[in-house]
Amino acid sequence: MNNYKTIGCMILAFLLVVTGCSNNAENTAQVDDKLISDPNKVFIGFLLDTLQEERWYKDKELFEGEVDKLGGRVKTLAANGLDDVQFKQAELLIEEGVDVLVVVPHDAEVSAAIVDLAHEAGVKVISYDRLIKNAQVDYYVSFDNVKVGELQAAEIVKNKSVGQFAYIGGAESDNNAVLFRQGAMNVLQPLIDNGDIRLVFDQYTDGWDPAIAEQNMVQALKANGNQIDAVVAANDGTAGGVINALSTVGLAGKIPVSGQDAELAGVQRVVEGTQTMTIYKSINQLAAQAAEMAVKVAKGEDIATDGAVNNGEVDVPSILLAPIAVTKDNVRETVIKDGYLKEEEVYKK
Ligand code: GAL
Numbered sequence: 001m002n003n004y005k006t007i008g009c010m011i012l013a014f015l016l017v018v019t020g021c022s023n024n025a026e027n028t029a030q031v032d033d034k035l036i037s038d039p040n041k042v043f044i045g046f047l048l049d050t051l052q053e054e055r056w057y058k059d060k061e062l063f064e065g066e067v068d069k070l071g072g073r074v075k076t077l078a079a080n081g082l083d084d085v086q087f088k089q090a091e092l093l094i095e096e097g098v099d100v101l102v103v104v105p106h107d108a109e110v111s112a113a114i115v116d117l118a119h120e121a122g123v124k125v126i127s128y129d130r131l132i133k134n135a136q137v138d139y140y141v142s143f144d145n146v147k148v149g150e151l152q153a154a155e156i157v158k159n160k161s162v163g164q165f166a167y168i169g170g171a172e173s174d175n176n177a178v179l180f181r182q183g184a185m186n187v188l189q190p191l192i193d194n195g196d197i198r199l200v201f202d203q204y205t206d207g208w209d210p211a212i213a214e215q216n217m218v219q220a221l222k223a224n225g226n227q228i229d230a231v232v233a234a235n236d237g238t239a240g241g242v243i244n245a246l247s248t249v250g251l252a253g254k255i256p257v258s259g260q261d262a263e264l265a266g267v268q269r270v271v272e273g274t275q276t277m278t279i280y281k282s283i284n285q286l287a288a289q290a291a292e293m294a295v296k297v298a299k300g301e302d303i304a305t306d307g308a309v310n311n312g313e314v315d316v317p318s319i320l321l322a323p324i325a326v327t328k329d330n331v332r333e334t335v336i337k338d339g340y341l342k343e344e345e346v347y348k349k
Contacts, residue, residue, distance in 0.1 A: 041073045042100075042298035044291075045093030047086060047114070048078040049106040049130070049174075052208065053237055054263045056104075058283045059129070063102070066291030072298065081207050083110045090114040094121045099298035102126045102290055108133040108175040124297050128290050131175045133311050138297065140309055140318040141290045143281045145176045149183020149234075151325040152258035155277040156230050157187060159256035163229030166201035166220045168242055170234040171208045180234050180260070188232070200224050205238050214241030221249055231257045236266030236278055243274050262326060262335045267346050271328050280324040280334050289319050 044067050048056055056078070064074045075093060079086035086106050093101060094117065101118050103125060105111030112135035115125045119136060127140040156165075167184060170177030181204075191197040201220035205213045213233065221228060226249045233239040239259035246252040253274040259266045260279040269275035296303055308315035326334050335341045343349070 042295055043098045044072055044074045044294045045098035045101045046074055046076040047103045049104045050081045051078050055261050062287035066288050070295045072295045081106055083107050100124050100294045102128050102294050104128050105130050105132050107173040131311050134313045137316045140316040143323045144320045145179035146183040148279050148323045149180040150187050153184040153187035153232050155325055156232050156256045156258050160230040162196045164198050164200045164227050166228050166231045168213050168233040168238050169204040172204040184232050210237045210241035213238035214245045217242045217245035230255055233258050235260040236263040239275055277327045280326045285321050
């Protein structure tokens with residue numbers, strides 16, 4: 001690739017980074033020296049949907065570190081929740097000669113165009129954490145996301161098995177949000193069918209936005225005269241919004257609320273008692289599996305997977321990791337033992 005084209009791409013990358021994500025100069029700096037360093041190394045493109053949630057920073061750092069350890073180089077771009085920006089970023093990375101694209105799609109359906117584009121250029125695509133639907137995706141690495149929903153609902157039902165429930169889901173554009181809800185309903189539906197539980201509110205949350213989750217919860221409380229006995233919320237971000245709304249009617253810490261992602265604020269609420277549980281997903285494992293997969297794909301080596309997931313078009317060879325339910329009783333044995341969070345920051349010592 002000649003120098004003028006490289007410089008051209010870098011300027012375009014810079015513009016996309018500035019427009020596409022709230023990420024800072026660090027990203028741009030990282031981009032420059034990776035490109036220049038060693039063109040013979042396998043070159044992985046990592047497309048993130050957003051950096052809105054704390055975990056995606058961990059995914060970025062850990063994935064880049066793992067690929068580095070395997071002798072590859074990475075360029076990471078985040079699209080700030082914008083489909084057209086994510087597509088443009090894919091175009092840019094393909095233009096710059098990536099060997100593989102690792103994608104966290106903003107929209108499960110819209111991102112199918114990225115797979116078609118990549119395949120036209122002979123570039124394989126790995127779906128990271130979230131599945132791209134209805135496209136010839138090459139590999140998928142994530143967690144058992146139906147299990148996530150089952151663990152969330154089961155922990156809530158352990159605390160409250162009868163009454164009026166609300167479901168505060170994630171972004172419907174995200175296939176994971178659909179799987180989380182499916183898992184939760186696997187647990188709740190039998191209790192709804194036998195009349196123990198009434199699901200009086202059930203709503204996805206655009207863009208996984210905590211402020212929208214809070215507004216939805218205010219609406220749910222108003223529509224039910226504050227008679228809500230439990231909330232299954234899809235992640236810690238939405239749980240935080242829900243608990244803000246509950247605190248306005250004196251219900252924070254009085255009714256069980258689920259979460260996910262073991263964010264610091266989420267785990268602090270769990271130990272304080274305003275949130276009942278969160279789901280710990282080892283991003284270390286996810287990033288390591290994805291990096292190993294990406295480097296092998298780039299080198300044309302065989303990939304060992306432990307099954308396949310149908311995405312509406314193909315059975316995608318997949319690796320699904322196990323999620324872990326975290327309550328105040330096992331915080332130390334899980335997120336702290338793994339070094340995911342520190343004792344002093346969780347317990348505010
Ligand atoms: C999901 C992801 C969750 C959560 C959410 C919001 O796809 O699996 O961990 O963070 O996105 O970004």
